[in-house]
Amino acid sequence: MSKTLIVKCPICKVLVERKADTFPFCSERCQTTDLGNWASDAYAIPDNNSVVDPSLILGDDDDGRVIH
Ligand SMILES: [Zn+2]
Numbered sequence: 813m814s815k816t817l818i819v820k821c822p823i824c825k826v827l828v829e830r831k832a833d834t835f836p837f838c839s840e841r842c843q844t845t846d847l848g849n850w851a852s853d854a855y856a857i858p859d860n861n862s863v864v865d866p867s868l869i870l871g872d873d874d875d876g877r878v879i880h
Pocket of ligand 1: 823824825842
């Protein structure tokens with residue numbers, strides 16, 4: 813017995829079955845749209861932080877110890 817889980821497509825709010833190939837999206841188009849949204853968001857925020865933050869802390873700490 814398998815339950816059929818149905819969710820709403822996050823993009824267009826159409827009902828989607830879990831067994832759908834593109835779950836939780838109703839179609840490849842919505843899947844791509846969401847991936848694009850997420851990717852541009854993720855790219856802009858965490859990438860900046862993870863690149864700037866550690867090198868800033870490490871460089872500051874290292875510099876201070878070496879100079880003093
Ligand atoms: Zn959709």
